[in-house]
Amino acid sequence: MARIGELDLCDRLSPTIPVWVTQIAVGLITSGAARILRIGFDLVAGGAAPFALIYPAIMLATLFARAFAGAVSATVMILYIWYYLFPIRNSFRFENGAGPLSIGVVTVTAIITIAVAELFRRAARRATQERDREIADRDLFLAEFDHRMKNNFAIVAGLLDMQKRRAADPATADALGVAQMRIDSIARAHRHLYRGGDQPGMVEMRDYLGDLCTALSEALFLRGGITLTCDTDEASVPRDRAVSIGLVVNELVTNAAKHAFPGRDIGAILVTFRNVSGGGWIVTVSDDGVGLPEAPVVTGRDNGLGGRLIEAFARQAGGTLRTDSDRTGTRVTLELGA
Template sequence: MARIGELDLPDRLHPAIPRWATQLGVALLCVGAAGVLRLAINLVAPGAAVFALLFPAIMIATLFARWQAGLLTAAISIAYAFFAVYLPSPATTQSGPYWTLFAIAFSAGLTIALAETFRRAVHRATDERDLQIADRDLMLSEFEHRVKNNFQIVASMLDIQRRRVSDPAASDALGAAMMRVDSIARAHRHLYRDGQGSEVNVSDYLKDLCDTLSDALLLRGGVTLDCDADAAHIQRDHAVSIGLVLNELVTNAAKHAFVGRETGTIHVSWKHKAEGGWRLTVADDGVGLPPGPRPKRKDGGLGQRLIEAFVKQAGGTLTTVSDSGGTRVMMDVPD
C-alpha cells in the first residue's frame, strides 16, 4: 500500500500535462471503470448494491491523484448512481432517497479524507526517507574520502621508509606491505564505487589489482600478467581476502618463477565452477617449485602464512600443482 501512496500522478506527469487535467482524467477513468463493473453486475443482479462501487473508485482516485480527483469521482459517481439507477427504482420511497443521498455523500467524504490522510502520510515518510538516504550517502562519501586519504598516508609512509632503508630484505618487505595496503584500498574503493552495499564487483576489482601489480612489480616486455575474471559480487571481507591472496601469489610468481629467464607469463583467472563455488587460479609457465621440502625464506615464510590465513578467512581451500612446465595455485571458495 505504501507504494500506491507514493505514486502522485499530477506531479509525475507535470509539466507535460497540467495537474488539473491529470486529476480530471483519473477521475473519469475511475468513474468509467466503476460504470463498466456496474453494468456487469446489473446483468447478474439488476439494481443490487447501487453505491457499492463508489468507494473503491473514490479511494483509488484520491490515492493516485489527490483529494480533488477523489471529490470529482464522488460527485460524478453519486450523481449517476442516484439519478440514473436509484431513483428510477420502484422500491424507493418519497423520503428515503434524500437520506440515502446524504449518507452516501457523508461516507464518500470520509473515504476521501482517510485516503488523502494516508497519501500525505506516505509522502511525508517518503520525503523523510529520501532525506535520510541523502544524509547517509553524504556521510558515506565523506567517510570513503577520509579512509582513502588514510590508505594513501599509510602507503606513502611505507614508501618513504622503503626508500630510506639500505637493506634489500627490508626494502622488499616494505614494498610487499605497500602492495598489501593497496590491495585493501582498492577493495574499499570498489565497494563504494559499485554501489552494492557490502559487496564488491570481483571482476573489476581483480582486473584493477592485476594492472596495479603489473606496474608495481615492473612486469615489462618478456614477463606478462593477464587476468580473466567472471562477473560476481561477493562480500567485502571475502573480496579483501581474495585480493590479498592474489597479491601474494602473483608477487611470489614474479620473484621466483622465472629465475634465469627473461620471458614468461602469469595468468590469473576467476571462474565459477560447474559444481558450485568459485575458483581463483594463479598460474605461471616458469621453472616450477623445487622437489622436496621448500627452503626457508628470508622473511621466515611470512608470505605463505599470510596466504593460508587469507584463504581461511575467505572460507576457501588452497591447492598447488607444480612441475617443470610451471606452477598453478588454485583457491576454491564457496558461493
C-alpha cells in the first residue's frame, strides 16, 4: 500500500510537466493499452464483454495520476466502445431502449470505480506520508541518541585519562590506560552501529576492526619495528556480538604488545577475521613474539584479570577460544558460530 502512495506521477513529473498534461497522457495511455488488449480479445472471443477492460484501465489511471486521469481514460474508452463496438458498429445510434441503459450503467460504475480508486490512492498517500514522518522522527531520535552517547563515552574516557595522568603508581596508571582502551573499543562499535547501514542493529566488521586496530596501534605506541596489521573479510555482525569480539581483540592485542616482545624492537601482531563456509566466523590474533611461558596458566581467582575478561567476552560473543604457542609466537583463535 505504501508503494502505491509513492507512484503519483503528477508529483514525480511536476513542475517539469504540468499536472493536467500528465493526467491526460496517463488517461490516453491506459485507454490505448486497453484498446490494444480489446483487439486481441476480439480475435479470440469475437466482441464479447465489450466494456470489461474499462475498469482496470481507469483504476490504473486513477492510481497513477489521480481521478482526472481516470475520468479521461473512462471517457475515451466508453466513447470508443460505444461508437465502434456497441451496439451498432461505427455509430452512436442504439438498436433499442436497452442501449442507453447499458451505457448509463457503465458510466455510473466507471464513476464508482474512479471514486474507490481515488479514495484508496489518498489513503495510501497518507500512509506513505505518515511513514516518512515516522522515519524522519526516528532518524532525529537516533542522531540525538548517537550524539549523547558519544558525549558520554568521551566524558568517561576523559575521566579515566585524567586519573591516569594523576596516578603516582605505574601499575594504577597502566590499569586506567587499559580501561580507557576498553571504553574506546565499545565506543567505536557504537559509532559504526549508528552510521546508517542497510541492516539496522548490525556492525560492519571490516570497518570496525580496521578502525579499532588503528586506534590500538596509536594507543599502544606501536612504532618502528613492531607493527599491528588487521586483515578482515566483509561481514555484518549483530551489535552485542561485535562489541564482545572487539573487546576480545582489544585484550589480546594489548597483551601481545606488552608481553610478546620483551627486549625487542621488531615484531608483528596480526588480527584476522574470516567468514566460515556454512556460517560463522573465525577471529585470530597472532604474534611472532617469544610465546607463552611453559608453565601452565591456572584459571580461576588467581588468574590475571585480562585472561578472565577475554574468556568472559568470548562467552558473550558465543565463541570458543583456542591458544597455540611456542617459541615462534602465540596464536589465539576465537571460533564463532552463526
